[in-house]
Amino acid sequence: NGQIHENLAAIFEKKGDVERSKAEYEQIVQLAPPDSPVAKTAELKLALINGAQFLSKGQLADAQREYEKVLATDPHNSIARFNLATVYRGLGDMSRAQEMLRSLIDDNPDDLEARSRLGAL
Numbered sequence: 016n017g018q019i020h021e022n023l024a025a026i027f028e029k030k031g032d033v034e035r036s037k038a039e040y041e042q043i044v045q046l047a048p049p050d051s052p053v054a055k056t057a058e059l060k061l062a063l064i065n066g067a068q069f070l071s072k073g074q075l076a077d078a079q080r081e082y083e084k085v086l087a088t089d090p091h092n093s094i095a096r097f098n099l100a101t102v103y104r105g106l107g108d109m110s111r112a113q114e115m116l117r118s119l120i121d122d123n124p125d126d127l128e129a130r131s132r133l134g135a136l
Contacts, residue, residue: 017043017046017047017051017053017054017057018053020039020040020042020043020046020057021039021040021043021053021056021057023035023039024036024037024039024040024043024057024060027039028060033064033068036060036064037061037064037065040057040058040060040061040064041057041061043056043057044057044058044061055088058084058088059085059088059089059092062081062082062084062085062095063081063082063085063092063094063095065077065081066078066081066082066085066095066098067098069081070098070101070102073105075102075105075106076106078098078102079099079102079103079106082095082096082098082099082102083099086099091122093119093122093123093126096115096118096119097115097116097119097128097129099115100112100113100115100116100119100129100132101132103115104136109136112136113133113136116129116130116132116133116136117133120133
């Protein structure tokens with residue numbers, strides 16, 4: 016049951032057990048029909064988790080790939096856009112980093128962290 020795995024993944028994620036959460040999302044991807052909403056949500060969550068793990072290890076190209084997967088499905092995902100701005104900055108692509116931060120600010124003018132990062136760039 017994909018919903019059970021999704022609930023377990025959310026519980027593990029809230030407890031800070033990213034690896035167990037990731038394992039539950041992977042189970043969903045394997046068991047649920049590929050076009051089902053639960054499978055699509057699991058793929059999105061996996062890409063966010065993988066992106067964060069790659070980013071923390073300094074594997075910027077891999078992080079970029081994962082966050083771009085998220086944005087292909089959910090173009091307004093603020094976590095992916097914020098982290099992708101960080102990736103672009105790390106890769107030396109300041110114009111794309113600025114563009115990403117501006118898009119965040121356009122959607123949420125009160126986002127002080129995005130404003131601060133944009134100012135720093």
